Amino acid sequence: DTAVSQTPKYLVTQMGNDKSIKCEQNLGHDTMYWYKQDSKKFLKIMFSYNNKELIINETVPNRFSPKSPDKAHLNLHINSLELGDSAVYFCASSQDTANVLTFGAGSRLTVL
């Protein structure tokens, strides 16, 4: 059983489109995250939710909107995609105070 699963694994789309990435964790963790890894391999936090509440919201364009329907799910919706949005998006989860992250396999987004 995959601990943190995200779909789709690959996403190729045109500029201007809207797309979503879904994430689910079966670890019983309280906190979930979205990280972006760009072409230079720099991994940067975008958002974090704890028990469905937004607790970290980095400087991310408001075209990116996270949604957490329950503590096991955290989805990412991106409006009006731009070329610079091309990256690998990793979902992760952690117990509230453990600080150790378990990552999903990543969703590689390519915007043409």
Add this chain to the structure above:
Amino acid sequence: RKEVEQDPGPFNVPEGATVAFNCTYSNSASQSFFWYRQDCRKEPKLLMSVYSSGNEDGRFTAQLNRASQYISLLIRDSKLSDSATYLCVVNPKGGGNKLTFGTGTQLKVEL
């Protein structure tokens, strides 16, 4: 100055060699430290936490020097399977779970 800095490498070493990576961090109040490993086109995975007194896990040894604000990772008897990117990760004080990742050091172990 970047919050977490690492030499990107690549470090090319022969099998069996000992190799060490350093990582420096800018926030002196940082509280917790980790090494993650990321294989090519895969997700990062926790390798080990780094404790103040230093800690060892098999062939891997992690050290923390708070005075100089650096963390090190030593790999003894390198295996081909150790080839990966090693990410230094820091949790700044007050950052909650906002872990800050270095850009990683690439290791290639060769025959």
